[in-house]
Amino acid sequence: MKSVLFGAVAVALACAVPVLAHHSPAAFDRSKEVKLVGTVKDFRWQNPHTWIEVLVPDEKGKEVLWGVELTSPTYLIRAGWKSNTIKPGDKVTVVVNPVRSGEPAGIFRSLTLADGRVLTERPARLGTPDSK
Amino acid sequence: MIRSASRRVAGALVLVAGLAIGAAQLAAQSQAQPAPPESPLSALAPANISKSRPAAPFNLTGNWFIDNSPGIQGWLFGPATIPKLKPEAQEHRDAYLQAIKEGKVYRDDIGQCWPAGVPIIMTRVWPIAMIQLPTAIYMISEFMNSMRVVYLDGRSHTDPDIVVRTFNGESVGRWEGDTLVVETKNFTNDPHHWVDQGVPASDELRIMERIRMINNGQTLEIAMTLTDSKNWEGEWKGVRRWNRVNDHDIGEVECLPDLNEHLQSTSSKVHVR
Numbered sequence: 077m078k079s080v081l082f083g084a085v086a087v088a089l090a091c092a093v094p095v096l097a098h099h100s101p102a103a104f105d106r107s108k109e110v111k112l113v114g115t116v117k118d119f120r121w122q123n124p125h126t127w128i129e130v131l132v133p134d135e136k137g138k139e140v141l142w143g144v145e146l147t148s149p150t151y152l153i154r155a156g157w158k159s160n161t162i163k164p165g166d167k168v169t170v171v172v173n174p175v176r177s178g179e180p181a182g183i184f185r186s187l188t189l190a191d192g193r194v195l196t197e198r199p200a201r202l203g204t205p206d207s208k
Numbered sequence: 209m210i211r212s213a214s215r216r217v218a219g220a221l222v223l224v225a226g227l228a229i230g231a232a233q234l235a236a237q238s239q240a241q242p243a244p245p246e247s248p249l250s251a252l253a254p255a256n257i258s259k260s261r262p263a264a265p266f267n268l269t270g271n272w273f274i275d276n277s278p279g280i281q282g283w284l285f286g287p288a289t290i291p292k293l294k295p296e297a298q299e300h301r302d303a304y305l306q307a308i309k310e311g312k313v314y315r316d317d318i319g320q321c322w323p324a325g326v327p328i329i330m331t332r333v334w335p336i337a338m339i340q341l342p343t344a345i346y347m348i349s350e351f352m353n354s355m356r357v358v359y360l361d362g363r364s365h366t367d368p369d370i371v372v373r374t375f376n377g378e379s380v381g382r383w384e385g386d387t388l389v390v391e392t393k394n395f396t397n398d399p400h401h402w403v404d405q406g407v408p409a410s411d412e413l414r415i416m417e418r419i420r421m422i423n424n425g426q427t428l429e430i431a432m433t434l435t436d437s438k439n440w441e442g443e444w445k446g447v448r449r450w451n452r453v454n455d456h457d458i459g460e461v462e463c464l465p466d467l468n469e470h471l472q473s474t475s476s477k478v479h480v481r
Contacts, residue, residue, distance in 0.1 A: 102313045103478045120470065123461040124334075124351065127470050145471050150456065176311040177477040200333040202273040203451030 104173045104183045112142050116166045121159040123148050128162070128184075130170055143181040144172055151198040154207075166190065248363060251344035256361055261342055264360075265386045266421040269340045271458065272428050272450035274331050290407065290444070297408055297439040303480070304406025312478045314406055319474045321463035322400040325375030326392055327415060327432060329354050331448055337458045345381070350458035358390050365393060373411060375401050388419040403434065403444075410438040426452045 114132035126146040131139045146152060149159075162168060167190045172182025187195045201207045249256035293301055300315070307314035318324050324332060334351035343361040348354070358379040365371070365378055373396040381390040395401065397411035413436040420429045427449055434444040468474040 102308070102316075103474075105311075118470075123459060124463070125467070125471060129470070143470060148461075150459075175478060179477065181471075201276065202271075202335055202456050203275075203453040204277065 271453040275449040291440040301406040317400040323375040390417040
């Protein structure tokens with residue numbers, strides 16, 4: 077896992093969970109995880125994707141805007157999310173699979189709130205026992 | 209007085225002559241314009257719905273979700289075996305495979321808000337609401353709320369000279385025993401319509417679907433046979449299943465102009481346009 081805050085790099089073999097994307101998932105490197113420790117700039121609760129923008133200080137302290145793509149609210153609600161789970165100004169830690177190009181963007185893996193609660197998302201699957 | 213009467217007579221003559229010319233022009237126009245085709249009854253016309261027909265073997269009204277339990281194959285239609293492609297289509301496929309090697313994404317037009325189109329719209333990881341009437345089945349994918357209609361009222365496909373070609377094509381179905389057989393054609397020739405990654409669709413695309421309801425009405429199975437003489441040789445066959453969904457209603461999903469501005473991956477350098 078690569079922590080943007082500390083610059084540490086590690087590789088995690090993330091399982092390929094189907095995401096509810098409107099675009100190809102091939103842009104993301106599922107073999108890598110990046111940990112973003114920063115401040116929420118914006119959070120949009122909408123279809124087909126929910127997204128978060130997080131301001132993350134790099135090694136030199138300069139703030140970099142990261143884009144984080146999440147699944148649709150359908151699966152976030154089933155994982156305990158609400159439209160007001162986070163808001164601009166909140167301190168958060170977000171783990172993503174980054175885009176292969178190295179640009180500051182990734183697809184969501186997990187969110188840790190300031191109070192320690194951890195939220196993930198449910199796989200994009202309906203009509204099966206595990207999708208309840 | 210006499211001069212005034214003469215003026216009135218002359219004016220009347222001009223008016224009559226004008227009317228005669230106008231009538232002649234209208235007659236000429238009506239001869240030049242062919243009569244419009246007779247409008248059939250709409251699939252939603254009560255007089256059509258209430259016609260006497262054999263009972264349908266099954267009713268697939270409900271919400272359905274692609275069975276992606278075997279993996280993420282539900283992303284696109286393509287079965288494992290792709291048929292022999294025609295040279296131009298093979299160029300696209302080779303470019304796609306090269307992009308994969310380089311960690312890039314080839315021509316992800318759906319991500320740029322182009323319609324997925326049939327058959328891909330059927331296999332996206334989004335539920336599809338289906339409403340079956342005696343005359344038609346209305347399929348609305350939650351993904352971009354794309355609508356597909358399968359007509360069951362005995363009509364033929366539209367005259368190719370007047371049909372409006374689309375990404376979802378025109379579907380006409382008939383019952384064969386316990387199977388619904390659907391033929392879809394009249395697809396667009398738009399270069400943003402794909403059958404699989406790196407495999408384009410053309411206006412020659414034809415799809416035959418054999419639809420069965422199995423597992424006590426909990427599973428929908430569709431066996432597809434695709435032909436497209438511009439893009440591959442012979443038939444391309446595949447079978448997909450959908451699970452019934454009883455705890456979700458489809459919602460409004462749109463690709464808004466500012467969506468991709470906030471999804472950096474869709475504008476990332478990894479994309480090959």
